[in-house]
Amino acid sequence: MLEFRLLGPVSVTRAGTAVPLPGTKIHTVLAVLLLARGALVADGRLSAALWGDAPPHTSNSQIYTYVSRLRKVLGKAAQISRKGPGYALDVKDAEVDLFSFERLDRLGRQALKENRHEEAGRLLGSALGCWSGHALDNVSEHLLQFERPRLEFLRAEALERRIQADLALGRHRSLVPELLSLVARFPMEENLRAHLITALHRCDRQAEAVQVYGEGRRILDEQLGVVPGPQLRKAYLRMLRGEGAAARRKPLVLLPVRAAVVTGRTAEAARLRSLLLRRPSGQGSRLRAALVTGMPGSGKTALAAEVAHGCAQAFPDGVVHADLQDADGAARPPAAVLAEILSALGDTADAGRAAGHELGDLVRRYRARTAASRLLVVLDDATGDAQLAPLLPASPDTALLITSRTRLVTVPASSTVPLEPLGDEDAVALLAETVGAGRVRAELPAARDLVRYCAGLPLAVRIVGARLAARPHWPVARLAAQLADPRSRLAAFSYGGLALTRTLDRALSRLSPATAAVLPWLAALGPGPFTARLAGEVTGLAEAEGALEELVDACLLSSEPGGALGEDRYRFHPLVLLYAGELPRTELPR
Structure with a gap:
């Protein structure tokens, strides 16, 4: 598969190996065609990018030569077609760093808007990671003049949003060195200077914050003849008034570690976030809950943990998690679950004997504790409505994220998200997350056979991926051959603490x-x-x-x-x- 880079020197790689592109003109033609995103690029547009206002009289024939060379080096993985007075490039399934940056930036913006700061910081950090230098670093000066300012502006905006997310998460101490460097490089960027003042103030370095503001005011006056703008002034005034001296309080987050990779569940994750983040619509609002269902091994717990971690910042009173079954698969009594949640929330009254209290008393305490709280409660592997009923909160300000192998009457169908088996491509992507993309690409047919034997079940893919990761000398085809025989296939789905038959045994016991x-x-x-x-x-x-x-x-x-x-x-x-x-x-x- 081809990978194109525009956010740095323009380049192409095929399966990790650089594709040679001789000369600035070839890089320029490729960049213009990629930036058009498959649309027709007229000969005049290519000419302007290559030679500006002074094209040679042989410009059309030279453009034809450059395009022919590109066709030759790119091969069948990308198609350049002649359409009337121009050319169009179809990159098919190739990766383009600019497109990846824009997608991650868009998702990060949305997460920041919804106060999902942890997720926003991760997405925006990944977006910025798409850059490998200054955009379009080896193209003609004419194309650079038109396109680099726009791209660098997008990069600066993404960086500022990532800094906003980090400040909201209380990461001001780690931000100070980065912001000092950025302000030195871009002394007239007022927003960066404002963020530096805020970070210094939260680190109790007020004298330095005053100095940063004074220096910014002087530079703006000398260079532009203007006074500081509203954001810089507000940051300075907040510092003088002592507002926000401490970092924003991070909510209590008691969730399982994100150990399992979640791949191929983008739509389901988005739907769950939408259900959990919807705001109550006044008195008498219905229970705010989302239910994830699916067969054993479909990844319900991993998806719920991923979504809960991403939504944590939207619940200022915290996120708590409880398993609704014991290690042997038996359903836990609601009283034991309530005692565990109350203890996590700081209710220490008779903590040693809480599980032995009357269920009604625990329910009253739990609902009193959550009555005015903006809390997310994650209940993993519910066996049925009877087990769930005592665990319902008193207020729609508290949200429930539930996983279960069956649909529940408590949660309406409109708030239920079923997990179907993964498609082959998503299953291959999940395998690549575990064993490495290069290893999978090198044996793609065998990898496809392997995931086909897993039948779209994430647990099965994770197990075979773990086995391959532990044996880097094994060809993928070796394990695929073991799984080819249905008589021994189930036995192969066991590694370390993971075993498909044990998961199915627990389902059978219910x-x-x-x-x-x-x-x-x-x-x-x-x-x-x-x-x-x-x-x-x-x-x-x-x-x-x-x-x-x-x-x-x-x-x-x-x-x-x-x-x-x-x-x-x-x-x-x-x-x-x-x-x-x-x-x-x-x-x-x-």
Whole structure:
């Protein structure tokens, strides 16, 4: 795959190796075509970028020569087509650093606007990381004159927004050296100077802050004949009044570490953020909750943790997390969960015996504690509405983020985000996050085979990725060959503390004994689709539909309408089918 760089010296790499581009003129033509984003670039526009107002009489033939050379070095991965009086470049699936910068900057701006400062800082930092020097560093002076100021302005704005996010997160001490350097390089940038005054003030370095303001006022007067603008004046006055001397209080954040990579869930994450960050609409507002559902191993917990970390700054009273099941998979009593949350929130009354208190007393204390709080409560792996009911907060100012393998009546369908299996490309991207993009690119066909055997299940991809990462000398094809045999595939999905069969065992333990006994018999039906009538014929059960629906609720089967007689049709996920086929069969009640 090709990678194009504009935010620094214009260059092209193919699979990590530089593609030779001889001469300034070739770099200029490539930059103009890339900046057009696939639109037609007229010959006159190319001529102006190459020679300004004094093109040679052979300009058209020279442009044709440059384009021909570009076609040759870029190959089939990018297409330059002649369209009327100009050229258009289609980069297909290639990466362009400018486009990546703009996307990350846009997401960072939105996160900053919604007070998701941690996420904003991360996104904007990644956007700035797309730069490798001054934009368009090896093109003609004519193109540089037109395009570099615009691009450098976008960079400066992204930098300022990232500094805003860092200040909001209380990172003023680490910002001071960076801001001192930036102000020295850009002495007339008032916003940077204002941020430096704020950071110095929060570090109790008021004398230096006064000096920074005085120097800025002098430079603006001598160089431009103007007085400081409103932002610089306000920062100075806030410092003189002693306002904001301490950094903004960071909320309590008690969440699992972001250990798992979350890939391919952009739309689902955006939907969850929207549900959690919507503001209550007055008295009588409904519960503010979002529910993530999906089959075992679909990445519900990892996605919830990622979203909660990103939203933390929008909840000034904190973020707390509670597991709703024990290590062995049994549902935890609501009283134990409430005692844990209350302790995290600083309610230490009878902390040693809290779990033994009457449930009603714990619920009253919990709801009193959250009545006027802007809090995010993350409840992981809820077993059902009965377990969840005592954990509902008293006020819509407190939001709930819940994960469960089944849909819950407590949370409306409009606030439920189901996780489907990943597509092959997203699964390959997740594998690359674990084992390295270069290794995956080098054996892309084998990597695609590998993730196809994982059937879009993130847990399975993470496990095979961990195995490969621990064995850098293994070809990807070696592990793909091990997974090719369905009889040994499940055994391969185990590494370290991760095991797919253990996750599925926990899901099986939550089923009623009768339904658990039916599951291995259903494996004889294959992946599906099949109807309840056919399942009844195979198992001999008169009421097979009830067992099938319980399996659907547990996300061990999926269902869809459309049978010939209006019957629902059921399907197995490929890995659940393998699991069911390995379970022992016991005699079913007739």
